[in-house]
Amino acid sequence: MTDQQxxxxxxxxxxxxxxxxxxxxxxxxxxxxxxxxxHMETEKVEGMRISATKFQSWLEAGQQLREAxxxxxxxxxxxxxxxxxVAADASPEEAGSKAPGYNWHDCLQALQAPGQxxxxxxxxxxxxxxxxxxxxxxxxxxxxxxxxxEKGMVGISGTTQVxxxxxxxxxxxxxxxxxxRISVCGRGFxxxxxxxxxx
Amino acid sequence: MFxxxxxxxxxxxxxxxxxxxxLLDPDIKDNLRAKFDRxxxxxxxxxxxxxxxxxxxxxxxxxxxxxxxxDMFSLAVFSVEYLLRLYLAPEDSEFSRSRFPRLRYVFSxxxxxxxxxxxxxxxxxxxxxxxxxxxxxxxxxxxxxxxFRVLIPAIQEFRxxxxxxxxxxxxxxxxxxxxxxxxxHSFFDMFIVIWVMISVIAVVMESVxxxxxxxxxxxxxxxxxxxxxxxxxxxxxxxxxxxxxKFKHWLAGRYRYATTPTxxxxxLAIVPFFLEAILHQLFDLxxxxxxxxxxxxxxxxxxxxxxxxxxxxxxEGPVIGASAFIMMLLVVxxxxxxxxxxxxxQPDKFENIPQSIYWSVITLAxxxxxxxxxxxxxxxMITVVLALLGIGIFAVPAAVLSSAFxxxxxxxxxxxxxxxxxxxxxxxxxxDEQHTIDRExxxxxxxxxxxxxxxxxxxxxxxxxxxxxxxxxYELVQEKPRIALEQFRLLLGQMKQVTELADRAxxxxxxxxxxxxxxxxRQVWQQLTIEQDRIxxxxxxx
Numbered sequence: 001m002t003d004q005q006x007x008x009x010x011x012x013x014x015x016x017x018x019x020x021x022x023x024x025x026x027x028x029x030x031x032x033x034x035x036x037x038x039h040m041e042t043e044k045v046e047g048m049r050i051s052a053t054k055f056q057s058w059l060e061a062g063q064q065l066r067e068a069x070x071x072x073x074x075x076x077x078x079x080x081x082x083x084x085x086v087a088a089d090a091s092p093e094e095a096g097s098k099a100p101g102y103n104w105h106d107c108l109q110a111l112q113a114p115g116q117x118x119x120x121x122x123x124x125x126x127x128x129x130x131x132x133x134x135x136x137x138x139x140x141x142x143x144x145x146x147x148x149x150e151k152g153m154v155g156i157s158g159t160t161q162v163x164x165x166x167x168x169x170x171x172x173x174x175x176x177x178x179x180x181r182i183s184v185c186g187r188g189f190x191x192x193x194x195x196x197x198x199x
Numbered sequence: 200m201f202x203x204x205x206x207x208x209x210x211x212x213x214x215x216x217x218x219x220x221x222l223l224d225p226d227i228k229d230n231l232r233a234k235f236d237r238x239x240x241x242x243x244x245x246x247x248x249x250x251x252x253x254x255x256x257x258x259x260x261x262x263x264x265x266x267x268x269x270d271m272f273s274l275a276v277f278s279v280e281y282l283l284r285l286y287l288a289p290e291d292s293e294f295s296r297s298r299f300p301r302l303r304y305v306f307s308x309x310x311x312x313x314x315x316x317x318x319x320x321x322x323x324x325x326x327x328x329x330x331x332x333x334x335x336x337x338x339x340x341x342x343x344x345x346x347f348r349v350l351i352p353a354i355q356e357f358r359x360x361x362x363x364x365x366x367x368x369x370x371x372x373x374x375x376x377x378x379x380x381x382x383x384h385s386f387f388d389m390f391i392v393i394w395v396m397i398s399v400i401a402v403v404m405e406s407v408x409x410x411x412x413x414x415x416x417x418x419x420x421x422x423x424x425x426x427x428x429x430x431x432x433x434x435x436x437x438x439x440x441x442x443x444x445k446f447k448h449w450l451a452g453r454y455r456y457a458t459t460p461t462x463x464x465x466x467l468a469i470v471p472f473f474l475e476a477i478l479h480q481l482f483d484l485x486x487x488x489x490x491x492x493x494x495x496x497x498x499x500x501x502x503x504x505x506x507x508x509x510x511x512x513x514x515e516g517p518v519i520g521a522s523a524f525i526m527m528l529l530v531v532x533x534x535x536x537x538x539x540x541x542x543x544x545q546p547d548k549f550e551n552i553p554q555s556i557y558w559s560v561i562t563l564a565x566x567x568x569x570x571x572x573x574x575x576x577x578x579x580m581i582t583v584v585l586a587l588l589g590i591g592i593f594a595v596p597a598a599v600l601s602s603a604f605x606x607x608x609x610x611x612x613x614x615x616x617x618x619x620x621x622x623x624x625x626x627x628x629x630x631d632e633q634h635t636i637d638r639e640x641x642x643x644x645x646x647x648x649x650x651x652x653x654x655x656x657x658x659x660x661x662x663x664x665x666x667x668x669x670x671x672x673y674e675l676v677q678e679k680p681r682i683a684l685e686q687f688r689l690l691l692g693q694m695k696q697v698t699e700l701a702d703r704a705x706x707x708x709x710x711x712x713x714x715x716x717x718x719x720x721r722q723v724w725q726q727l728t729i730e731q732d733r734i735x736x737x738x739x740x741x
Binding site: 020 | 365366367408411412415416419420422423424426427430431434435438449472473475476477479
C-alpha cells in the first residue's frame with residue numbers, strides 16, 4: 001500500500017468515535033445506576049408491604065378479640081364505650097375529642113410504641129415521613145412509602161351496591177366496626193393494595 | 200464432485216456419513232443442520248430462563264419438579280448432542296485429516312464448551328456425599344457458552360465482510376440491514392425482538408396484582424436490563440445513521456434520523472424509565488408505565504406489515520377521505536336532528552349537540568350501547584335511517600381498506616417476482632440473492648412453498664421470454680463472457696446440425712452465389728463441411 005493510499009483510507013477509530021463510546025458507556029452506567037436505585041426503593045416499598053401484611057394480621061387477630069368482647073393489646077385499640085352524642089354543629093375535631101372511646105390516632109401511635117406489634121415502624125423511603133397515612137396523596141410527598149388505611153362506606157348506585165373508600169381520620173372512633181382497606185403508597189404514588197377487612 | 204443437496208447423495212452411503220450429511224454437513228444446503236442448531240439454541244435460552252426463574256422462590260417452590268425434569272431433559276439432549284458430534288468427528292473435514300480425529304475434536308474449543316455445559320451434572324456423582332453442590336449449579340451457566348457455537352462463526356463472517364471498514368461503518372452494519380451485516384446482524388435483530396417481547400410481557404404482567412406482589416423486584420431488574428439494551432441500541436443507531444446516504448450530515452442527518460417514526464418509537468421506549476426514575480417524587484407518572492408498551496411498536500422495524508398498510512392507505516387515501524367526509528356529514532346531520540327532536544323530551548341525555556354526536560356515532564357504527572336512546576317518533580325514525588345507513592357507510596372504508604391491502608400485497612409479490620426474474624437472468628441464484636429472497640419472503644409473510652411457486656413462475660416466464668427472443672438477451676452476452684461462450688457453443692451446434700441435415704449439393708450451389716452470400720458465410724460453411732467430412736472419415740475408419 002502506498003503512502004497516498006494510506007492517507008486516503010479513512011481512519012478506523014476517530015476522536016468522535018471515542019466520544020461516542022464514552023457517552024454510550026456513560027449512558028449504560030446511568031441506566032444501571034438508576035436501575036439499582038429503583039431496585040433499592042422497590043425493595044424498601046416491599047419491606048413496607050410486609051409491614052402492612054403484619055398490620056393486617058394484627059387487625060384480623062384484634063377483630064376476633066373485639067368480637068369476643070375482649071380488649072386488644074394495646075388497650076387503646078379496643079372497642080371502648082359507645083361514642084356520646086355531641087352537638088350537631090360541632091366540628092369533627094371537637095366531636096372526636098368528646099368521644100370517650102378510643103380513636104385511630106391513639107391506636108396507631110400505640111401500635112408503634114416499643115414492644116408493640118408495629119414497634120419502630122418507619123417510612124422506608126424517608127424515615128422522617130409518615131408511617132401511616134389516610135391517602136396516597138401525590139400532592140403530599142410524606143405519604144409516599146406509608147401504609148394507607150382507608151375506611152369503606154357502602155352506598156347504592158342505581159341497583160348496585162358500591163363501596164366508597166375515604167381516609168381514616170385521626171379522631172374516628174374504634175367503637176363501631178368498619179370496613180378497612182390497607183395498602184401501601186409505592187413509588188410514583190402507585191397504590192399497592194394489601195387487604196380489605198373488617199375491624 | 201461433492202454433493203450439495205440431499206438428493207445428490209450417493210446411494211448406500213455408510214451410516215456415519217449418512218447421519219453426518221443429514222445433520223451436520225455445512226455443505227449440504229437442505230439438510231437438518233440449521234434446524235438442529237436452532238433447536239439447540241432455543242433449548243439453551245430456555246435453560247437460561249429456567250435458571251433465572253429458579254432464583255424466584257415464589258415460582259421455583261411451586262414447580263420444583265418441573266424445573267428438575269426440564270434440567271434432566273436438557274442435559275440428556277446436550278449429552279446426546281456431544282456424543283453425536285464425537286461419533287461424527289471423523290466425517291468432519293476439520294478433524295478428518297488428523298490421525299486421531301475424535302481426540303482432536305475433544306480438545307477443540309466448541310467441544311470443550313459443550314463438555315463444560317454437561318460436566319457439572321456428571322461431576323456431582325463423583326463428589327463426596329454432603330459436599331456443597333451450589334458451585335455445580337453456578338457452573339450450569341456454562342451452558343450459555345454453547346451459544347458461541349453459533350455466535351463465533353457469525354462474528355468471523357462479520358469481521359470478514361467488514362475488513363478494512365471503519366468502526367462506525369461496522370456499527371452501522373450491525374444495526375441496519377446492509378450487505379455487510381451477515382448473520383450477526385440477524386442475531387442482533389433477533390436479540391432485540393426477544394427483549395421487546397420479554398419487556399412487553401413483563402409490563403403486561405406487572406398490571407396483574409397477584410403477579411406483581413410476588414415478582415416486584417424482578418420486574419425492576421428486568422426493566423433496567425431492557426432499558427440498558429434499548430438505550431444501547433438507540434445510541435448505536437443514532438451514532439451510525441450517518442453512514443446511510445439519506446442521513447449523511449453529522450448533525451442534520453442525525454436530527455433527521457432521530458425524527459423518523461421508527462426512531463421516535465425507539466426513543467419513547469426508553470424515555471419513561473428515565474422520567475420515572477428522576478421525576479417520580481414530583482409527579483404522578485403512572486401513565487408512563489403504559490407508555491412502556493410502546494416498546495411493542497419497536498417490532499414495526501422488523502415487519503413489513505405496517506408499511507404495507509401505510510402504502511395501501513396512501514394509495515386509497517382519496518377514497519377513504521371521501522367516505523370519511525360523508526360519514527362526518529351524516530354524523531353531524533343526524534346529531535343535529537337528534538338534538539332537535541329529543542332535546543325537549545330528554546334534556547339530560549340529548550343535552551347538547553356534542554352529546555348527540557356521541558349517540559349518532561354509536562348508532563351509526565352499529566354498536567348501540569343503549570345508554571342514550573330516542574323516545575320521540577321522529578327521533579326513532581332518524582335512528583332507523585341512521586342505523587341502516589351506518590351499515591353501508593362503515594362498510595365502504597372497511598372494504599376499500601381491505602381490498603387496498605390485498606392489492607398492495609399482490610403488488611409486493613409481483614415486484615418480488617420481477618426481482619426473481621432479474622436474479623434468474625444468469626440462470627442461478629447466488630447466496631446474496633438467496634438472502635434477499637429470504638428477507639423479502641419474511642417481509643411478505645410468504646411460506647417456503649409460496650416462494651417456490653413464485654420462483655417457478657419467474658423461471659417459466661424467463662424461459663418463455665428467452666424462447667421468444669430466440670436466445671439469451673444481448674446485455675447478458677455482453678456482461679457475462681461465460682454466458683457468451685455458452686451461446687456461441689449453442690449456435691455452433693445448431694450450425695453443425697444444419698450442415699448435417701441440409702442437402703449439401705443444393706446449399707453449395709446457393710452459397711456459391713456471391714451476390715447473395717458473404718465471404719465469411721462461405722468460409723464458415725467450408726470449414727464446417729471439412730470438419731463434417733473429417734468426422735465421417737474417422738467414423739468409417741473405426
